[in-house]
Amino acid sequence: MAHLLRILRPSDARTRDITDLGLHLRRREFLTGAAAIAGAALIPACSRDEGLAVAASSESGAPDAVTPKDKATEYNNFYEFGTDKTDPARHAGSLRTRPWTIAVEGEVAKPGMIAIETVLTAFPRQERVYRLRCVEAWSMVIPWLGFPLGDFLKRFEPTSRAKFVQFETLVDPAQMPGQKRNVLEWPYREGLRIDEAMHPLALFATGMYGADLPNQNGAPLRLVVPWKYGFKSIKSIVKVRLVEQRPYTTWAASAPDEYGFYANVNPDVDHPRWSQRRERRIGDFAKRPTLPFNGYADEVAPLYAGMDLRKNF
Numbered sequence: 001m002a003h004l005l006r007i008l009r010p011s012d013a014r015t016r017d018i019t020d021l022g023l024h025l026r027r028r029e030f031l032t033g034a035a036a037i038a039g040a041a042l043i044p045a046c047s048r049d050e051g052l053a054v055a056a057s058s059e060s061g062a063p064d065a066v067t068p069k070d071k072a073t074e075y076n077n078f079y080e081f082g083t084d085k086t087d088p089a090r091h092a093g094s095l096r097t098r099p100w101t102i103a104v105e106g107e108v109a110k111p112g113m114i115a116i117e118t119v120l121t122a123f124p125r126q127e128r129v130y131r132l133r134c135v136e137a138w139s140m141v142i143p144w145l146g147f148p149l150g151d152f153l154k155r156f157e158p159t160s161r162a163k164f165v166q167f168e169t170l171v172d173p174a175q176m177p178g179q180k181r182n183v184l185e186w187p188y189r190e191g192l193r194i195d196e197a198m199h200p201l202a203l204f205a206t207g208m209y210g211a212d213l214p215n216q217n218g219a220p221l222r223l224v225v226p227w228k229y230g231f232k233s234i235k236s237i238v239k240v241r242l243v244e245q246r247p248y249t250t251w252a253a254s255a256p257d258e259y260g261f262y263a264n265v266n267p268d269v270d271h272p273r274w275s276q277r278r279e280r281r282i283g284d285f286a287k288r289p290t291l292p293f294n295g296y297a298d299e300v301a302p303l304y305a306g307m308d309l310r311k312n313f
Protein backbone atom coordinates (compact mmCIF):
# COMPACT_ATOMS: atom_id res chain seq x y z
CA MET A 1 0.00 0.00 0.00
CA ALA A 2 1.62 3.17 -1.17
CA HIS A 3 0.19 6.16 0.64
CA LEU A 4 0.19 6.13 4.38
CA LEU A 5 -1.15 8.63 6.78
CA ARG A 6 -2.24 8.53 10.32
CA ILE A 7 -4.82 10.27 12.39
CA LEU A 8 -3.75 9.93 15.98
CA ARG A 9 -7.15 10.13 17.56
CA PRO A 10 -10.58 9.61 15.99
CA SER A 11 -11.47 13.17 16.93
CA ASP A 12 -8.62 14.51 14.82
CA ALA A 13 -10.48 13.63 11.67
CA ARG A 14 -13.26 16.03 12.53
CA THR A 15 -11.01 19.00 12.96
CA ARG A 16 -8.51 18.19 10.24
CA ASP A 17 -10.56 17.35 7.22
CA ILE A 18 -9.41 15.50 4.15
CA THR A 19 -8.18 18.75 2.65
CA ASP A 20 -5.15 18.46 4.87
CA LEU A 21 -4.96 14.75 4.38
CA GLY A 22 -5.12 15.21 0.63
CA LEU A 23 -2.19 17.59 0.71
CA HIS A 24 -0.35 15.12 2.87
CA LEU A 25 -1.09 12.38 0.36
CA ARG A 26 0.09 14.52 -2.51
CA ARG A 27 3.34 15.26 -0.75
CA ARG A 28 3.91 11.57 -0.24
CA GLU A 29 2.95 10.93 -3.82
CA PHE A 30 5.53 13.45 -4.92
CA LEU A 31 8.18 11.95 -2.72
CA THR A 32 7.51 8.41 -3.93
CA GLY A 33 7.33 9.59 -7.54
CA ALA A 34 4.07 7.84 -8.30
CA ALA A 35 2.00 9.19 -11.13
CA ALA A 36 -1.44 10.07 -9.85
CA ILE A 37 -3.30 10.10 -6.62
CA ALA A 38 -5.15 6.89 -7.07
CA GLY A 39 -7.23 6.50 -4.01
CA ALA A 40 -7.18 5.03 -0.59
CA ALA A 41 -4.33 4.63 1.78
CA LEU A 42 -4.34 1.80 4.19
CA ILE A 43 -2.37 2.06 7.35
CA PRO A 44 -1.14 -1.08 8.98
CA ALA A 45 -2.36 -1.23 12.53
CA CYS A 46 0.68 -0.49 14.63
CA SER A 47 -0.89 0.17 17.96
CA ARG A 48 -4.18 -0.54 19.56
CA ASP A 49 -7.17 1.70 18.87
CA GLU A 50 -5.18 4.72 17.89
CA GLY A 51 -7.52 5.72 15.13
CA LEU A 52 -6.41 4.90 11.65
CA ALA A 53 -7.64 6.65 8.60
CA VAL A 54 -8.02 5.65 5.02
CA ALA A 55 -8.44 8.83 3.09
CA ALA A 56 -8.44 9.84 -0.48
CA SER A 57 -8.37 12.75 -2.80
CA SER A 58 -10.01 12.76 -6.16
CA GLU A 59 -8.19 12.00 -9.39
CA SER A 60 -8.45 15.63 -10.47
CA GLY A 61 -6.26 16.51 -7.49
CA ALA A 62 -9.07 18.36 -5.72
CA PRO A 63 -9.14 17.05 -2.19
CA ASP A 64 -12.28 15.32 -0.99
CA ALA A 65 -13.79 17.06 2.02
CA VAL A 66 -15.59 15.07 4.67
CA THR A 67 -19.35 15.39 4.17
CA PRO A 68 -20.98 17.45 6.94
CA LYS A 69 -22.36 15.15 9.61
CA ASP A 70 -25.90 16.49 9.33
CA LYS A 71 -25.97 15.56 5.65
CA ALA A 72 -24.73 12.03 6.31
CA THR A 73 -27.28 11.49 9.08
CA GLU A 74 -30.32 13.16 7.49
CA TYR A 75 -30.08 11.98 3.87
CA ASN A 76 -30.19 8.18 3.96
CA ASN A 77 -31.29 5.02 2.25
CA PHE A 78 -32.73 2.58 4.78
CA TYR A 79 -35.94 1.21 3.31
CA GLU A 80 -36.89 -0.50 6.58
CA PHE A 81 -37.87 3.02 7.70
CA GLY A 82 -39.34 4.28 4.43
CA THR A 83 -38.18 5.06 0.93
CA ASP A 84 -37.73 8.84 1.16
CA LYS A 85 -34.26 10.10 1.97
CA THR A 86 -35.52 11.83 5.10
CA ASP A 87 -37.57 8.87 6.40
CA PRO A 88 -34.74 7.04 8.19
CA ALA A 89 -33.75 10.06 10.30
CA ARG A 90 -37.40 10.68 11.16
CA HIS A 91 -38.43 7.09 11.92
CA ALA A 92 -35.36 5.13 13.03
CA GLY A 93 -35.78 6.24 16.64
CA SER A 94 -38.06 3.21 17.12
CA LEU A 95 -35.17 0.79 16.54
CA ARG A 96 -33.90 -0.73 19.81
CA THR A 97 -30.20 -1.45 19.46
CA ARG A 98 -29.77 -2.99 22.96
CA PRO A 99 -29.82 -5.86 23.62
CA TRP A 100 -28.47 -6.85 20.19
CA THR A 101 -26.86 -10.09 19.15
CA ILE A 102 -25.39 -11.22 15.87
CA ALA A 103 -25.70 -14.88 14.86
CA VAL A 104 -22.73 -16.32 12.97
CA GLU A 105 -23.51 -19.63 11.27
CA GLY A 106 -22.87 -21.90 8.31
CA GLU A 107 -19.38 -22.89 7.19
CA VAL A 108 -17.53 -21.98 10.39
CA ALA A 109 -15.81 -24.21 12.93
CA LYS A 110 -17.16 -22.08 15.79
CA PRO A 111 -20.69 -20.87 15.07
CA GLY A 112 -22.44 -18.82 17.73
CA MET A 113 -24.13 -15.68 18.89
CA ILE A 114 -22.09 -12.63 19.75
CA ALA A 115 -23.49 -9.70 21.74
CA ILE A 116 -22.80 -6.21 20.44
CA GLU A 117 -21.04 -5.36 23.72
CA THR A 118 -18.59 -8.19 23.03
CA VAL A 119 -18.06 -6.92 19.50
CA LEU A 120 -17.28 -3.47 20.85
CA THR A 121 -14.69 -4.74 23.32
CA ALA A 122 -13.16 -7.54 21.22
CA PHE A 123 -12.37 -5.47 18.12
CA PRO A 124 -10.60 -2.14 18.65
CA ARG A 125 -12.15 0.59 16.55
CA GLN A 126 -10.18 2.40 13.90
CA GLU A 127 -11.21 5.49 11.99
CA ARG A 128 -11.50 5.07 8.23
CA VAL A 129 -12.46 7.95 5.98
CA TYR A 130 -14.11 6.42 2.92
CA ARG A 131 -16.05 7.64 -0.06
CA LEU A 132 -19.58 6.21 -0.26
CA ARG A 133 -20.99 6.03 -3.80
CA CYS A 134 -24.68 5.21 -4.07
CA VAL A 135 -25.88 3.45 -7.22
CA GLU A 136 -28.24 6.44 -7.59
CA ALA A 137 -25.21 8.59 -8.57
CA TRP A 138 -24.75 10.63 -5.40
CA SER A 139 -21.82 10.27 -3.02
CA MET A 140 -20.45 11.31 0.36
CA VAL A 141 -17.18 11.10 2.30
CA ILE A 142 -17.72 9.55 5.71
CA PRO A 143 -15.38 9.02 8.67
CA TRP A 144 -16.37 5.59 9.97
CA LEU A 145 -15.36 3.92 13.20
CA GLY A 146 -14.98 0.20 12.84
CA PHE A 147 -12.71 -2.76 12.37
CA PRO A 148 -11.84 -5.06 9.49
CA LEU A 149 -14.64 -7.50 8.67
CA GLY A 150 -11.96 -10.18 8.23
CA ASP A 151 -10.97 -9.87 11.91
CA PHE A 152 -14.58 -10.55 12.89
CA LEU A 153 -14.94 -13.54 10.55
CA LYS A 154 -11.65 -15.15 11.62
CA ARG A 155 -12.89 -15.35 15.19
CA PHE A 156 -15.50 -17.91 14.04
CA GLU A 157 -12.97 -19.90 11.98
CA PRO A 158 -14.41 -20.17 8.45
CA THR A 159 -14.01 -23.65 6.94
CA SER A 160 -12.43 -24.32 3.54
CA ARG A 161 -15.98 -24.51 2.13
CA ALA A 162 -16.76 -20.91 3.09
CA LYS A 163 -16.69 -19.28 -0.35
CA PHE A 164 -19.18 -16.46 0.30
CA VAL A 165 -20.59 -14.49 3.22
CA GLN A 166 -24.24 -13.51 3.53
CA PHE A 167 -25.49 -10.77 5.84
CA GLU A 168 -29.03 -10.11 7.09
CA THR A 169 -30.69 -7.07 8.63
CA LEU A 170 -33.16 -7.35 11.51
CA VAL A 171 -36.80 -8.06 10.62
CA ASP A 172 -39.31 -6.50 13.01
CA PRO A 173 -42.07 -4.39 11.47
CA ALA A 174 -42.95 -3.01 14.92
CA GLN A 175 -39.51 -1.39 15.13
CA MET A 176 -39.01 -0.99 11.39
CA PRO A 177 -42.29 0.40 10.04
CA GLY A 178 -41.06 0.35 6.43
CA GLN A 179 -41.21 -3.46 6.62
CA LYS A 180 -45.02 -3.26 6.69
CA ARG A 181 -44.77 -2.60 2.96
CA ASN A 182 -43.35 -5.05 0.45
CA VAL A 183 -41.08 -2.58 -1.29
CA LEU A 184 -38.29 -5.15 -0.89
CA GLU A 185 -38.24 -8.74 0.29
CA TRP A 186 -37.37 -8.70 3.99
CA PRO A 187 -34.95 -9.28 5.56
CA TYR A 188 -32.62 -7.08 3.54
CA ARG A 189 -29.78 -9.40 2.58
CA GLU A 190 -26.37 -8.78 1.09
CA GLY A 191 -23.29 -10.83 0.37
CA LEU A 192 -19.64 -10.84 -0.56
CA ARG A 193 -17.19 -13.35 -1.94
CA ILE A 194 -14.93 -14.56 0.88
CA ASP A 195 -11.83 -12.87 -0.56
CA GLU A 196 -13.74 -9.58 -0.79
CA ALA A 197 -14.89 -10.00 2.80
CA MET A 198 -11.32 -10.68 3.94
CA HIS A 199 -9.94 -7.65 2.10
CA PRO A 200 -8.53 -5.15 4.62
CA LEU A 201 -10.67 -2.29 3.23
CA ALA A 202 -13.93 -4.15 4.05
CA LEU A 203 -15.16 -2.74 7.34
CA PHE A 204 -17.67 -3.58 10.04
CA ALA A 205 -18.68 -0.15 11.34
CA THR A 206 -20.14 0.63 14.74
CA GLY A 207 -19.65 4.38 14.60
CA MET A 208 -19.15 7.47 12.46
CA TYR A 209 -17.95 11.04 13.04
CA GLY A 210 -16.23 9.97 16.25
CA ALA A 211 -19.40 8.62 17.91
CA ASP A 212 -21.63 5.55 17.84
CA LEU A 213 -23.71 5.02 14.69
CA PRO A 214 -27.04 6.82 14.59
CA ASN A 215 -29.87 4.32 14.03
CA GLN A 216 -30.56 5.70 10.55
CA ASN A 217 -26.99 4.86 9.51
CA GLY A 218 -27.31 1.22 10.54
CA ALA A 219 -26.76 0.96 14.29
CA PRO A 220 -25.44 -0.94 16.02
CA LEU A 221 -23.40 -2.75 13.35
CA ARG A 222 -23.24 -2.33 9.58
CA LEU A 223 -21.05 -3.29 6.67
CA VAL A 224 -18.99 -0.72 4.73
CA VAL A 225 -17.50 -1.83 1.42
CA PRO A 226 -16.13 1.39 -0.08
CA TRP A 227 -15.37 0.11 -3.59
CA LYS A 228 -18.94 -1.12 -4.15
CA TYR A 229 -22.22 0.70 -4.61
CA GLY A 230 -23.77 1.73 -1.31
CA PHE A 231 -26.50 -0.92 -1.35
CA LYS A 232 -23.89 -3.59 -0.57
CA SER A 233 -23.19 -1.84 2.75
CA ILE A 234 -26.00 -3.50 4.68
CA LYS A 235 -27.22 -1.93 7.90
CA SER A 236 -28.29 -3.16 11.36
CA ILE A 237 -26.94 -6.69 10.89
CA VAL A 238 -28.27 -9.59 12.97
CA LYS A 239 -26.95 -12.55 10.97
CA VAL A 240 -23.71 -13.50 9.22
CA ARG A 241 -23.73 -16.80 7.35
CA LEU A 242 -20.71 -18.37 5.66
CA VAL A 243 -21.81 -20.37 2.63
CA GLU A 244 -20.47 -22.39 -0.28
CA GLN A 245 -22.69 -20.95 -3.04
CA ARG A 246 -23.30 -17.35 -4.04
CA PRO A 247 -26.04 -16.21 -1.65
CA TYR A 248 -29.36 -14.48 -2.28
CA THR A 249 -28.92 -10.72 -2.23
CA THR A 250 -31.92 -8.42 -2.04
CA TRP A 251 -31.31 -5.87 -4.78
CA ALA A 252 -29.84 -8.31 -7.29
CA ALA A 253 -32.89 -10.54 -6.75
CA SER A 254 -35.44 -7.72 -6.98
CA ALA A 255 -34.05 -6.27 -10.25
CA PRO A 256 -31.33 -8.52 -11.72
CA ASP A 257 -30.95 -6.38 -14.86
CA GLU A 258 -30.21 -3.31 -12.76
CA TYR A 259 -28.23 -4.55 -9.77
CA GLY A 260 -25.55 -7.22 -9.86
CA PHE A 261 -24.08 -9.34 -7.14
CA TYR A 262 -20.68 -7.66 -7.45
CA ALA A 263 -21.91 -4.06 -7.73
CA ASN A 264 -18.37 -2.71 -7.97
CA VAL A 265 -18.44 1.01 -8.69
CA ASN A 266 -17.81 1.19 -12.43
CA PRO A 267 -18.21 4.35 -14.55
CA ASP A 268 -18.09 2.18 -17.71
CA VAL A 269 -21.22 0.18 -16.92
CA ASP A 270 -24.37 2.28 -16.98
CA HIS A 271 -27.41 1.53 -14.91
CA PRO A 272 -30.13 0.69 -17.49
CA ARG A 273 -31.91 3.92 -16.54
CA TRP A 274 -28.99 6.32 -15.99
CA SER A 275 -25.28 6.81 -16.56
CA GLN A 276 -22.76 5.93 -13.87
CA ARG A 277 -20.04 8.16 -15.41
CA ARG A 278 -20.53 10.98 -12.94
CA GLU A 279 -21.83 11.56 -9.47
CA ARG A 280 -23.06 14.38 -7.30
CA ARG A 281 -21.15 14.73 -4.07
CA ILE A 282 -23.77 15.70 -1.51
CA GLY A 283 -23.17 19.39 -0.77
CA ASP A 284 -21.62 20.10 -4.19
CA PHE A 285 -23.38 21.67 -7.12
CA ALA A 286 -21.29 20.39 -10.00
CA LYS A 287 -20.96 16.70 -10.72
CA ARG A 288 -17.62 14.95 -10.61
CA PRO A 289 -16.33 11.91 -12.48
CA THR A 290 -16.97 8.54 -10.89
CA LEU A 291 -13.77 6.55 -10.40
CA PRO A 292 -13.34 2.83 -11.12
CA PHE A 293 -13.85 0.92 -7.88
CA ASN A 294 -14.78 4.30 -6.36
CA GLY A 295 -11.10 5.27 -6.34
CA TYR A 296 -9.86 2.12 -4.60
CA ALA A 297 -8.68 0.29 -7.72
CA ASP A 298 -5.06 0.08 -6.57
CA GLU A 299 -6.19 -1.90 -3.58
CA VAL A 300 -9.02 -4.05 -4.92
CA ALA A 301 -8.73 -4.47 -8.71
CA PRO A 302 -6.57 -7.61 -8.25
CA LEU A 303 -9.58 -9.33 -6.65
CA TYR A 304 -11.23 -9.29 -10.07
CA ALA A 305 -8.28 -10.19 -12.31
CA GLY A 306 -9.49 -12.08 -15.36
CA MET A 307 -13.16 -11.36 -14.72
CA ASP A 308 -15.41 -9.65 -17.27
CA LEU A 309 -16.68 -6.75 -15.19
CA ARG A 310 -19.43 -5.95 -17.70
CA LYS A 311 -20.89 -9.40 -17.28
CA ASN A 312 -20.15 -9.60 -13.56
CA PHE A 313 -21.51 -6.12 -12.84
Ligand SMILES: Nc1nc2c(c(=O)[nH]1)N[C@H]1C(S)=C(S)[C@@H](COP(=O)(O)O)O[C@H]1N2
Residues within 6 Å of the ligand: 072, 075, 076, 077, 078, 079, 080, 132, 133, 134, 135, 169, 188, 216, 217, 218, 229, 230, 231, 232, 233, 234, 235, 236
Ligand atom coordinates in the same frame (compact mmCIF):
# COMPACT_ATOMS: atom_id res chain seq x y z
N1 LIG B 1 -30.76 -2.85 5.70
C1 LIG B 1 -30.52 -1.92 4.79
N2 LIG B 1 -29.23 -1.58 4.51
C2 LIG B 1 -28.96 -0.64 3.57
C3 LIG B 1 -30.01 -0.01 2.85
C4 LIG B 1 -31.35 -0.38 3.17
O1 LIG B 1 -32.34 0.12 2.60
N3 LIG B 1 -31.56 -1.32 4.13
N4 LIG B 1 -29.71 0.94 1.88
C5 LIG B 1 -28.37 0.83 1.27
C6 LIG B 1 -28.05 1.95 0.37
S1 LIG B 1 -28.84 1.97 -1.14
C7 LIG B 1 -27.09 2.88 0.66
S2 LIG B 1 -26.62 4.05 -0.47
C8 LIG B 1 -26.46 2.91 2.01
C9 LIG B 1 -26.65 4.30 2.61
O2 LIG B 1 -25.94 4.40 3.83
P1 LIG B 1 -26.06 5.76 4.67
O3 LIG B 1 -27.52 6.08 4.80
O4 LIG B 1 -25.40 5.48 5.97
O5 LIG B 1 -25.36 6.82 3.86
O6 LIG B 1 -27.01 1.95 2.90
C10 LIG B 1 -27.27 0.69 2.32
N5 LIG B 1 -27.65 -0.27 3.34
Ligand SMILES: [Mo]
Residues within 6 Å of the ligand: 077, 133, 134, 135, 136, 229, 230, 231
Ligand atom coordinates in the same frame (compact mmCIF):
# COMPACT_ATOMS: atom_id res chain seq x y z
MO1 LIG C 1 -27.61 3.34 -2.47
